Amino acid sequence: MPIEIPLRCETASTWGSWQTLLRLYDDSTGAPQGGLSLKHSATTSEDRILTYIDGFDSKISGGVRKGHVVLLAGTPGTMKSSIALNLLYNNVRKNDLSALYVSIEESKESLLEGMDRLGFGDIDENKFFIVDIGKLRLEHTDADIGRDWFKILKEYLRKKVENEGVELIVIDSLTAVYSLTHIQSPRQELFHFFGFLKRLGVTTFLISETQQNGSAFGPFHEDYLADGTILLKFVDVGESDVQLRIRAVKMRHSKIHHGYLTLIFRDGQFMATPPIAE
Numbered sequence: 001m002p003i004e005i006p007l008r009c010e011t012a013s014t015w016g017s018w019q020t021l022l023r024l025y026d027d028s029t030g031a032p033q034g035g036l037s038l039k040h041s042a043t044t045s046e047d048r049i050l051t052y053i054d055g056f057d058s059k060i061s062g063g064v065r066k067g068h069v070v071l072l073a074g075t076p077g078t079m080k081s082s083i084a085l086n087l088l089y090n091n092v093r094k095n096d097l098s099a100l101y102v103s104i105e106e107s108k109e110s111l112l113e114g115m116d117r118l119g120f121g122d123i124d125e126n127k128f129f130i131v132d133i134g135k136l137r138l139e140h141t142d143a144d145i146g147r148d149w150f151k152i153l154k155e156y157l158r159k160k161v162e163n164e165g166v167e168l169i170v171i172d173s174l175t176a177v178y179s180l181t182h183i184q185s186p187r188q189e190l191f192h193f194f195g196f197l198k199r200l201g202v203t204t205f206l207i208s209e210t211q212q213n214g215s216a217f218g219p220f221h222e223d224y225l226a227d228g229t230i231l232l233k234f235v236d237v238g239e240s241d242v243q244l245r246i247r248a249v250k251m252r253h254s255k256i257h258h259g260y261l262t263l264i265f266r267d268g269q270f271m272a273t274p275p276i277a278e
């Protein structure tokens with residue numbers, strides 16, 4: 001049962017009530033109840049979604065818990081989209097899951113080209129759906145495109161889950177959804193959007209594009225609402241080298257290793273390894 005509570009906590013002075021509300025949210029959505037039931041399929045651990053980053057799944061109790069909403073946050077170029085595509089691609093191929101990748105900024109053609117370059121070819125278009133903003137616009141000609149993108153997204157996602165049996169969703173990116181429209185009460189909107197995703201019973205990865213000097217996870221405390229947060233960042237190594245690091249910041253219902261791991265992509269495979277002392 002969704003809880004409908006008006007949020008009036010956009011300032012620091014009302015931070016306490018925001019915290020209280022988040023606790024209510026946790027209580028109401030911590031375990032999927034009602035809505036669509038979770039489907040189980042042959043993953044190595046039946047209640048987990050593998051990220052297919054070698055060396056990382058074991059650091060988050062074997063993967064992301066099915067039905068959870070996870071933030072994938074990092075500055076531009078930290079391979080968030082590639083990690084998300086890798087995760088969907090492998091889960092469709094190896095675990096026979098149905099997946100949906102919603103791209104707000106990049107066209108489907110460009111994404112497919114990028115996937116090909118990463119070595120993710122031969123996509124089963126009946127199990128791996130990629131939709132870009134252009135297509136979403138075409139499918140919602142009667143909707144108020146300028147104003148309510150969360151509504152359009154919700155309608156689209158619900159349809160895909162009910163009609164096509166989608167079990168895994170990536171939205172690339174949440175940040176780009178914000179930029180499409182002026183959202184009057186972002187926290188309220190997000191609170192309901194996260195609740196909607198949880199009730200949908202799918203596992204969702206929300207990409208958050210962060211700024212070098214801004215909040216590490218997103219502008220509206222998205223990390224409080226999410227069940228999990230995975231952070232990507234570049235670190236300087238010595239005078240001239242830069243390495244990519246990955247870290248599980250938070251993962252509900254999982255025992256996690258909190259430290260940073262070095263992330264590399266080689267021969268079509270992501271690998272996370274403990275950083276070598278610099």
Ligand SMILES: Nc1ncnc2c1ncn2[C@@H]1O[C@H](COP(=O)(O)OP(=O)(O)O)[C@@H](O)[C@H]1O
Nearest residue numbers: 074075076077078079080081082083118265266
């Ligand atoms: N095998 C690879 N190793 C390292 N970097 C790569 C590799 N393949 C692609 N990249 C680079 O990673 C960059 C960022 O990837 P992308 O997933 O688009 O990041 P983000 O979504 O975080 O902005 C791409 O621009 C590409 O140049």
Ligand SMILES: [Mg+2]
Nearest residue numbers: 080081082172
């Ligand atoms: Mg990207």
